[in-house]
Amino acid sequence: MTTVITYGTFDLFHIGHLKLLQRLADLGDRLVVGVSSDEFNKIKGKNVIVPYAQRAEIVSSIRYVDEVFPEDDWAQKRSDIARFGADVLGMGHDWEGKFDDLSDVVRVEYLPRTDGVSTTEMKRVLSAFDEVHVAELKRTLDSLSEIVKQLS
Numbered sequence: 661m662t663t664v665i666t667y668g669t670f671d672l673f674h675i676g677h678l679k680l681l682q683r684l685a686d687l688g689d690r691l692v693v694g695v696s697s698d699e700f701n702k703i704k705g706k707n708v709i710v711p712y713a714q715r716a717e718i719v720s721s722i723r724y725v726d727e728v729f730p731e732d733d734w735a736q737k738r739s740d741i742a743r744f745g746a747d748v749l750g751m752g753h754d755w756e757g758k759f760d761d762l763s764d765v766v767r768v769e770y771l772p773r774t775d776g777v778s779t780t781e782m783k784r785v786l787s788a789f790d791e792v793h794v795a796e797l798k799r800t801l802d803s804l805s806e807i808v809k810q811l812s
């Protein structure tokens with residue numbers, strides 16, 4: 661049996677996450693996934709929208725995923741590989757070269773990500789959307805304030 665292990669935040673779960681998990685599952689017989697905890701994301705400087713428990717539940721419900729566990733720090737990968745008997749560590753290609761030091765205990769694979777979708781881009785768009793609405797609300801409030809002044 662070939663066990664594949666991977667890690668990710670999986671915030672704002674989207675089709676790119678699903679396709680990556682599917683491709684990772686195709687590399688072996690069992691896929692175990694470390695979902696980054698909220699505390700670890702803070703250390704990494706990431707602001708997550710969906711809390712860990714919900715992200716872990718979403719990922720564990722994917723048919724390609726056999727087991728989910730929390731990722732709490734960078735250093736746990738080596739012990740996780742041993743604990744799960746992983747044969748392959750698979751990550752998105754944006755991590756290329758970052759985990760090559762683990763190739764002494766596991767085959768490291770970097771898979772292409774899905775074009776046209778990323779959590780970072782989704783957050784950027786949502787942030788811009790919020791800014792537009794905040795500015796619109798401010799203009800509306802300013803207009804209302806002027807009307808109130810005229811009526812006073």
